[in-house]
Amino acid sequence: MARFKKAGSRKVPGINTGSMSDIIFMFLFFFMVITTIREVTLLVKIKPPAASEIQKLEKKALVSFIYVGQPLQSKFGNESRIQLNNSFASVSDIQAFIAAERQARDEADRKMLTTSLKVDGDTKMGIVTDVKQELRKAGAFKINYSTRKKGKVTE
Amino acid sequence: MARISPELNTGSMADISFLLLTFFLLTSSIDTDQGITRKLPPPLDPKNPPPDINIKERNVLKVLVSKSNALLVQGKYIDIRDLKETAKNFLANPQNRQDLPETEEKEIPGLGKIKVSKGVISLKNDRGTSYETYIHVQNELAAAISELRNDLSKQRFGVKFSDLDNSKSDAISKAVPVAISEAEPENIGGK
Numbered sequence: 276m277a278r279f280k281k282a283g284s285r286k287v288p289g290i291n292t293g294s295m296s297d298i299i300f301m302f303l304f305f306f307m308v309i310t311t312i313r314e315v316t317l318l319v320k321i322k323p324p325a326a327s328e329i330q331k332l333e334k335k336a337l338v339s340f341i342y343v344g345q346p347l348q349s350k351f352g353n354e355s356r357i358q359l360n361n362s363f364a365s366v367s368d369i370q371a372f373i374a375a376e377r378q379a380r381d382e383a384d385r386k387m388l389t390t391s392l393k394v395d396g397d398t399k400m401g402i403v404t405d406v407k408q409e410l411r412k413a414g415a416f417k418i419n420y421s422t423r424k425k426g427k428v429t430e
Numbered sequence: 431m432a433r434i435s436p437e438l439n440t441g442s443m444a445d446i447s448f449l450l451l452t453f454f455l456l457t458s459s460i461d462t463d464q465g466i467t468r469k470l471p472p473p474l475d476p477k478n479p480p481p482d483i484n485i486k487e488r489n490v491l492k493v494l495v496s497k498s499n500a501l502l503v504q505g506k507y508i509d510i511r512d513l514k515e516t517a518k519n520f521l522a523n524p525q526n527r528q529d530l531p532e533t534e535e536k537e538i539p540g541l542g543k544i545k546v547s548k549g550v551i552s553l554k555n556d557r558g559t560s561y562e563t564y565i566h567v568q569n570e571l572a573a574a575i576s577e578l579r580n581d582l583s584k585q586r587f588g589v590k591f592s593d594l595d596n597s598k599s600d601a602i603s604k605a606v607p608v609a610i611s612e613a614e615p616e617n618i619g620g621k
Binding site for chain 2: 403420
């Protein structure tokens with residue numbers, strides 16, 4: 276005849292939570308690798324247009340950004356403005372900005388410098404053309420129109 | 431008898447790493463550094479204007495995006511959905527028509543002798559054009575070129591352009607160059 280243990284003496288074993296922190300740390304490292312820390316605080320509204328034929332910018336260290344869009348705070352007006360680093364700038368500041376960006380890089384990398392134009396979709400092309408003309412004068416010919424990803428137009 | 435060292439309480443470790451995780455999630459962003467890459471032409475020297483290169487009329491496709499975001503190709507209004515086909519037809523010139531660009535036989539390593547189009551798409555915009563429309567047009571033109579590259583790649587190597595190795599994709603890029611010129615701006619529509 277089978278014997279049964281008394282129900283009262285059974286003890287639920289505690290769950291081992293030692294490996295929990297390892298799992299979370301793995302998550303943490305994963306996020307640290309795939310994300311980038313924002314370097315500038317945006318002063319302008321940027322909602323880039325969508326495009327399907329996009330290329331990824333490969334070397335992030337060799338990219339300098341120019342932001343163009345409507346100021347977020349209405350006290351700066353409604354006209355689209357240019358933001359370089361952490362402040363508003365005018366078109367004439369771009370050459371100095373490019374020179375400073377070049378200066379910050381190694382000599383070997385300077386030719387590879389790409390300028391990423393982060394421009395809001397509602398911006399008029401006039402200001403973008405001005406920026407492009409300044410970039411030509413500064414000798415920064417490699418540009419990238421920053422866009423969101425969109426599915427293929429056809430197929 | 432060896433003394434048994436007391437176990438470290440690691441229960442709060444998970445909490446600490448959770449805190450770090452949330453901190454990084456909040457301060458960082460998955461940045462989308464992607465877009466349409468283009469090369470700007472070097473600036474014009476006013477003292478030293480470039481020699482008048484005779485580009486034949488048939489070799490240029492004039493695309494203009496107007497102030498009201500309308501699209502004109504060779505002076506005619508067209509729908510943006512037709513732009514890609516127009517550009518493809520212009521660059522490929524499959525029927526060898528006289529009013530479409532000339533082709534030039536070139537020796538390209540990896541492909542042998544191949545006809546390369548002399549066509550150039552000249553993209554002009556107005557100061558009043560919206561950036562979104564401009565990017566849309568750029569995107570359609572880029573799509574035309576990438577489709578032509580894909581076609582050639584499938585015909586020659588049997589795989590998509592993006593799956594080719596470096597030397598082969600370089601060869602295809604030479605056979606179908608990115609012939610988009612962002613023309614000198616003109617002030618028409620004001621700010």
